Each structure stands twice: as structure tokens, then as C-alpha cells.
Amino acid sequence: MKQVIKLFILTGLVAMTCLSCLKDKSPAITDTIDYFAIPKPVNGLDSLIDTIQHTYGLRVIYKFDPRVIDPTTFFVPASYDKAKGYTKYVVEKMWLQPISIFAPDFAKNQIPIEFLTVGTAIHFNSISSGGAAGAGLNAQYYRLGMGDVNSFSINRAWIREHINILYHEHAHQLDHKFGRPKGYDQVSQGTYYDLQFQYKTDDQAQKDGFFRAYGGYQPVEDFATTVEAIMRFPKDSVMKIIAKNPKLEVKYKMVNAFYLSKGIDLHMMQVKLDSVVKALVP
Amino acid sequence: MKTIHKLFAAFFIGIGLTACVKYKNDINLEDAQAKQAALTSKVRQQLGDAPNGWLLMVPNLDPTIRTAIPIVLKFDVAKGVVNSTSPFPASLSSVPSLFELSSATGAPLLSFATGSIFSGWYEAGGITDYYFKILSVSADSISMQPYRKGNVYASEGGIPMVMYRLKTPATWFDKPYDLKAILTGKTAPLFNNANNPLKLTYKDGYQQPAWNMEFDGVAAGDMAFWQRYVPFTRYLGMIPIYLFSNGNYTVPGVYYCGNNALVSHLDNGFTPAPWFIDQPKKFISAIKTDYLLVRNLSTDSAKVELFALDKYGNEIISGTLEAK
Numbered sequence: 001m002k003q004v005i006k007l008f009i010l011t012g013l014v015a016m017t018c019l020s021c022l023k024d025k026s027p028a029i030t031d032t033i034d035y036f037a038i039p040k041p042v043n044g045l046d047s048l049i050d051t052i053q054h055t056y057g058l059r060v061i062y063k064f065d066p067r068v069i070d071p072t073t074f075f076v077p078a079s080y081d082k083a084k085g086y087t088k089y090v091v092e093k094m095w096l097q098p099i100s101i102f103a104p105d106f107a108k109n110q111i112p113i114e115f116l117t118v119g120t121a122i123h124f125n126s127i128s129s130g131g132a133a134g135a136g137l138n139a140q141y142y143r144l145g146m147g148d149v150n151s152f153s154i155n156r157a158w159i160r161e162h163i164n165i166l167y168h169e170h171a172h173q174l175d176h177k178f179g180r181p182k183g184y185d186q187v188s189q190g191t192y193y194d195l196q197f198q199y200k201t202d203d204q205a206q207k208d209g210f211f212r213a214y215g216g217y218q219p220v221e222d223f224a225t226t227v228e229a230i231m232r233f234p235k236d237s238v239m240k241i242i243a244k245n246p247k248l249e250v251k252y253k254m255v256n257a258f259y260l261s262k263g264i265d266l267h268m269m270q271v272k273l274d275s276v277v278k279a280l281v282p
Numbered sequence: 283m284k285t286i287h288k289l290f291a292a293f294f295i296g297i298g299l300t301a302c303v304k305y306k307n308d309i310n311l312e313d314a315q316a317k318q319a320a321l322t323s324k325v326r327q328q329l330g331d332a333p334n335g336w337l338l339m340v341p342n343l344d345p346t347i348r349t350a351i352p353i354v355l356k357f358d359v360a361k362g363v364v365n366s367t368s369p370f371p372a373s374l375s376s377v378p379s380l381f382e383l384s385s386a387t388g389a390p391l392l393s394f395a396t397g398s399i400f401s402g403w404y405e406a407g408g409i410t411d412y413y414f415k416i417l418s419v420s421a422d423s424i425s426m427q428p429y430r431k432g433n434v435y436a437s438e439g440g441i442p443m444v445m446y447r448l449k450t451p452a453t454w455f456d457k458p459y460d461l462k463a464i465l466t467g468k469t470a471p472l473f474n475n476a477n478n479p480l481k482l483t484y485k486d487g488y489q490q491p492a493w494n495m496e497f498d499g500v501a502a503g504d505m506a507f508w509q510r511y512v513p514f515t516r517y518l519g520m521i522p523i524y525l526f527s528n529g530n531y532t533v534p535g536v537y538y539c540g541n542n543a544l545v546s547h548l549d550n551g552f553t554p555a556p557w558f559i560d561q562p563k564k565f566i567s568a569i570k571t572d573y574l575l576v577r578n579l580s581t582d583s584a585k586v587e588l589f590a591l592d593k594y595g596n597e598i599i600s601g602t603l604e605a606k
Contacts (some may be wrong), residue, residue: 014294039547042362063395065382069413076404079397081377084353118403119397126433128407128551128580150397185542 027226043223045084052087056096056107060087062117063070073137080147083117086152093280094163100271105263107260110174111133116145136169144170156281162231163273167266171227174262181254185219187247192218226255230266231273238267318385325390326383328419329551330359334448336424339593341441343571348486349571350593351408354397354452355445357381369453369518369573370399370541374458379585402444402517403568408547410440422447445597454542454575456598462521462541462574464583466499471584473497475605482588482601490569495603496526498534512536524557527565535561544588546571557581571599 041047053059061068062075062083078086102109108265120144121133137145146166150156190208193216194202200213210216215225230238230252242248259266307557329336336357339350353368366373366380379398384391391415394400411428418425428440472478472495480493500508500522508515508522515522515538524534531557538545546562563593566572574588577600590599 009291012348048516063380063382063393064413065393065395066386066391067415069393069428071438074430074432074434076401077396079375079377079580083396124434127404138571257289 013074034225034279035057037229043080045080047086048092050089052096054094056100056111058091058096058111058113058115060091060115060117062087065114067278068116068143070137074125075121075137075145075147076119076127078117078119078152080150082119082150085154086117086149086178088161089154090146090152090162090166090278091104092275093165094159094276097277098265098269102269102272103264106259108263109168110143110177110262112140112142112170112173114143116143116147118145118147119150119232122146136172138169138172139176139184141173144173149201154281156277159230159281160273163277164228167231168224172220178258178262180219180223181258184223184251184254187254188216188222190218192222193215193258194218202217206241206248208242209245209251211241211248212213226251227259230255233271235267301442318388321390322383322385325392325419325424326359328424329357329383329392332356332447334451336445336523337448337452337595338443338445339591339595340443341593343410343441344566344572346508347566347570347572348484348488348592348598349573349590350443351573352452352454352575352591352595354455356447357407364394364398365401367452367541368399369455369540369545369575370403371458371521371541372399372402372517373455374519391429392416399518402513405517406513406547407549409434415439417442444593452549458541459576459579461542461544462499462523463515464586465497465581466523471582471605472586472603475584477606478603478604480569480601480604481600484570485596485598488570490601492528493565493568494528496531496540497537498524498526500524512549512552520545520547525561525565527561533557533561535565537562538581542576544576545574547572569599574599 033135039046041050049060049062050194054176058083060083062080063076063234064070096107096111099111116135116137119133120139135147137143138145146162148162148165151161191208193205193208193213195217197205197217200208200216200229202212205213207218208216210222211225211229215222229241233241235238242252256266293592300531300542325427336355338353338355339355341347341350344524349451351369356365361378361445362380362382363378366379379394380396382393382395384393391413395413398412400409403409403410409428412431413419413424413429415429416424416426425442426445427442430436430438431440465468467473476496477536478495478497480495482490484490503524510516512522513522518540520540522536522538525537526534526560535546536557538547539576546566548566549558549563550557571590574590578587579585585602585604588601588603589597592598
């Protein structure tokens with residue numbers, strides 16, 4: 001009997017030893033540590049950004065630190081005064097506010113949560129890569145970045161044109177998120193210009209089935225420039241453009257339906273933005 | 283035999299009690315965060331503790347250039363604002379430049395976080411980043427390195443540079459001269475004279491060849507182009523003029539007037555290349571510096587006293603440009 005008890009105890013101890021050596025599969029972390037906590041506002045722009053975030057759920061980032069500096073893309077922060085004016089006039093008054101009023105579902109579901117104010121262009125190979133530069137940063141669902149903020153001025157034409165480019169860059173994000181409408185890429189398949197778009201006029205491009213020459217670069221830009229055109233021109237002008245080539249009508253209908261399904265009527269927004277910019281810059 | 287069993291039992295009990303160590307004690311992230319906060323705080327304190335500011339000497343990417351461009355920085359750590367004085371007129375802007383310190387990725391990083399002379403200089407290709415790894419901190423100097431080389435195909439890390447705590451105020455940029463008028467004004471001696479030798483003396487024994495300088499202004503239409511497209515002018519406020527060297531009236535080089543500084547800058551983005559690259563390169567190669575600071579100007583504006591500093595902030599070149 002004693003032998004059995006000893007054997008039992010010994011077996012128990014060995015088992016305990018083996019099992020007690022098993023560690024947790026993941027470290028025991030009781031809380032998430034935010035290494036990039038949002039600081040308290042120290043100036044007028046910080047306060048404006050806090051208000052915008054509280055109201056619309058989007059945080060404008062104008063101070064660039066390791067969290068937003070991408071080691072392999074080259075862009076610079078905007079100057080403080082330009083970032084401040086841009087945040088007020090373009091981000092809040094021209095983009096978020098009209099969307100939240102006239103397209104609340106779109107505002108709720110499709111707006112990123114971070115927005116970078118980039119001083120100049122987005123360069124992809126080096127900071128001095130010249131013309132090979134982008135107007136915005138759009139590769140992440142949660143963050144949109146717009147370039148050329150250092151050119152901001154309280155000028156009606158500049159603000160109105162810039163918002164078209166903003167819709168263009170945001171269209172890239174929606175493209176990443178949902179994909180282009182089914183069949184979109186087949187409409188102009190085989191007729192894209194590739195880099196030869198640089199030698200085409202917008203008029204020629206429209207006859208070839210693209211809203212502007214850059215849209216003929218590739219399907220990604222075709223989609224974004226179609227959105228841009230609907231935001232830039234009144235509906236009757238868009239109708240005149242699509243009459244130039246049946247492919248344009250097909251693409252226009254696809255894009256319009258895509259945005260309507262996300263909760264925004266681009267034609268209606270185009271009209272509203274014309275009014276808003278006139279009120280902002282009389 | 284019984285003793286062996288007891289020893290076995292004691293052995294296994296011992297292992298069973300001590301082996302039960304979990305990750306919770308191995309990795310304490312709160313300690314890491316506190317350590318990073320302490321490190322950032324120390325660097326911040328050091329940056330702010332310099333009543334006369336810091337002198338940052340920025341070496342040129344060309345190793346044959348013996349000088350470094352001085353930037354005087356004053357950090358207001360309470361407001362997170364950095365003020366600069368430098369050869370670049372953009373330093374004189376009243377728009378505040380904000381800086382950020384972070385240790386979140388391990389090493390302390392200093393970012394000139396909003397538009398600044400660093401972002402402008404970066405766009406112009408003169409410096410390879412606007413945010414820096416801090417390599418070492420001592421009572422009188424801070425070593426730092428641009429995070430990138432400015433090109434996606436290049437490895438990480440630019441040329442290391444040093445900031446020195448200034449014991450006395452640097453006054454080089456306090457009284458700006460209108461160098462454009464001094465060199466290209468219609469009644470300026472240095473514009474009207476064809477014989478304007480640049481005579482420089484080098485502390486390291488280098489002998490500069492004779493170099494005659496003649497100048498011409500840039501037409502208003504061309505100036506508008508520079509202001510719109512050329513980063514060195516658009517973002518740093520540098521004023522372009524034409525430099526005709528040693529009687530060569532066929533091909534000028536673009537030369538820039540700054541804040542008490544005459545600066546050569548190579549710009550690969552523009553043509554004609556002899557103006558933007560070849561001629562400035564020849565001049566830099568001959569005088570071994572890409573800038574000269576103005577120490578003094580004669581009352582008749584016919585003689586300019588010049589100097590330049592090495593990467594330690596010591597004067598290494600001095601001399602004159604004089605209309606003979």
C-alpha cells in the first residue's frame with residue numbers, strides 16, 4: 001500500500017512539474033498603452049481639431065511625428081498658418097459639414113478617422129522626384145492625406161478646385177475599400193493610355209471615353225477622375241460630356257450608382273458645395 | 283532507498299514551485315513607457331536649457347565641401363515652438379514652427395513637426411530629412427542624424443550633425459543686408475565693375491585660385507517662375523541672381539542671395555543644366571564651400587567681408603569680395 005501511495009505522490013509531483021512549466025500563450029497585458037496619446041491643446045488649431053474630432057469623428061493631424069511619417073514616402077508638414085486656415089475652410093466647412101448635413105449615412109460610414117495636412121506634393125521615390133508626385137495619401141482606409149496645403153488661401157476658386165481633388169483622393173479610398181463597380185474596368189479595357197496620357201488633351205480623352213486625360217492612365221484613375229468630374233461640373237455639363245462617348249455614360253452611371261448606394265448624391269453635393277464656397281468666400 | 287524517494291519528492295516540489303513564472307513579470311510595458319517618458323523629458327529639458335540657443339552645423343552632402351551651414355535654434359519647450367535664424371530668409375517668418383520629441387520607437391526622435399526651414403530645405407534637396415534621431419546628448423552638444431537619406435532606394439540615416447550650445451549670442455543674421463541690391467543694383471559698384479576679385483584665406487592651408495565675380499539680376503518674369511516652382515526660392519526665400527565667373531559671359535551660374543549669405547545650390551530639377559548645376563558646381567569646387575556669410579560691408583558697398591564655418595562651428599574661411 002505504501003508503495004502505491006509513494007508512486008501516486010511521485011506521479012502527481014512529476015505531472016505538476018511538467019504542467020507548471022507551461023507558460024501563457026500570450027503575454028498578460030491588462031491594459032493598452034497608448035504611446036502616441038493625444039496631447040492637450042496648446043494653440044487655436046489644436047482646439048479647432050478637438051472640436052472637429054468631437055463633432056465629426058475625424059482628427060486632423062498637422063504635426064508630423066514618427067506615427068505619421070512614412071519612411072518610404074516623402075512629404076512635408078504644412079506650415080502652421082496654412083494648416084489652420086485649411087482645416088477650418090476646407091476640412092470642416094467644405095467637406096465634413098456639408099457631408100454630415102446632406103449625406104449623413106456617408107458621413108457616418110465612409111469618412112476616415114484621420115486626415116493629414118501635407119505641405120506640398122507626395123513624392124514616391126525621393127523628396128525631389130519632381131513630377132512623379134501625388135496629390136494625396138489614400139492607401140489606408142482610416143487615414144486620408146491631402147497635399148498642396150501650403151498653397152491654401154482664402155480664395156474661392158482655389159478652395160472649390162481643391163475640394164474636387166479631395167473627392168478624387170477619397171474615391172481612391174472607397175475603391176480600396178469596396179472595389180470599383182463590377183464591370184467598370186471592362187468598359188475601356190484595352191484603350192487605356194498608360195503614361196501616354198501626358199500627351200493627350202482632356203477633349204481628346206473625352207472623345208476616347210475618359211473624363212480627362214489623367215483618367216486614361218489606368219482604371220484606378222479613371223474611377224477617381226469620374227468622381228472628380230461629377231463634383232467639378234454641374235449635372236447638365238456632365239451630361240454634355242458623356243454624350244461624347246457611350247463609354248462615359250456607362251462609367252458615369254456606375255459611379256453615380258456606387259455613390260448613391262453609399263448614401264451620397266454627388267450631383268446634389270456639387271450644387272451644395274458651389275453654394276457653400278460662395279458663402280465662405282463672398 | 284527511502285531517503286532517495288524523499289529527495290526526489292523535494293526536488294520535484296522545488297521545481298514545481300519555481301517553474302511557475304509567467305510573462306506578466308517578464309514584460310512590463312508600463313516600465314517601458316515610463317522610461318521613454320523620462321528620456322524624452324531629459325532631452326526636452328536639455329533643448330530648453332540654452333538661453334543663447336543651439337548652433338546646428340549642417341554639413342553638405344558633397345564631402346569635398348569643407349564648410350557646414352550654420353542654423354541657430356532656440357527651443358521654447360513650454361510652447362513646443364522652435365525659432366531659427368539662418369542664411370535662409372524663411373527663418374524671418376513670423377509663423378511659428380512647432381517641434382515634437384518622441385521616444386515611442388525606442389530612440390529619442392526630434393521632429394520639426396510643422397512647416398519650417400528644415401521642411402523647405404528638404405524639398406530643395408539640401409538636407410535629407412526634417413526629423414532626426416538623437417544620437418547623443420552632453421552638456422554642451424547634441425548629436426543627431428536625419429532619419430532618412432531622402433531616397434527610397436537609399437539606406438536609412440543621413441549625415442550625422444552636431445548642435446552646440448551657444449555660450450554667447452550668435453549675431454551673424456541680426457542685421458540683414460540687401461545683398462540683391464548690393465550685387466545687382468543699377469548703381470552698385472559690384473554690379474557696374476567688371477573686376478570684382480573674390481579673395482579667400484583658408485585656415486587649413488588650401489589655396490583658392492583667383493576668381494572674378496560679375497553679377498546680373500533676374501528679370502521679373504523669371505523671378506515669378508523661381509518663386510512658384512524652385513523650392514530653394516519658394517520655401518526658403520532665397521533670391522536668385524546670375525553669376526558670371528572669370529569673364530565667361532556666355533554661361534552664367536545661378537547664385538542666391540540669402541539672409542546675410544551668398545549661397546550656391548545645385549538643383550537637378552531645372553534646366554538649363556549649366557546654369558543650375560555645372561556653373562555652381564565649378565564655383566563650389568574652387569572655393570570649397572557652398573556659402574559665404576557677410577561679416578561687414580564698406581560704406582560705399584564696394585567691399586564685402588566674408589567668412590564661413592566648418593562643421594564644428596569654427597571659422598575656417600575668411601576673405602573679401604571687392605570692386606577694384
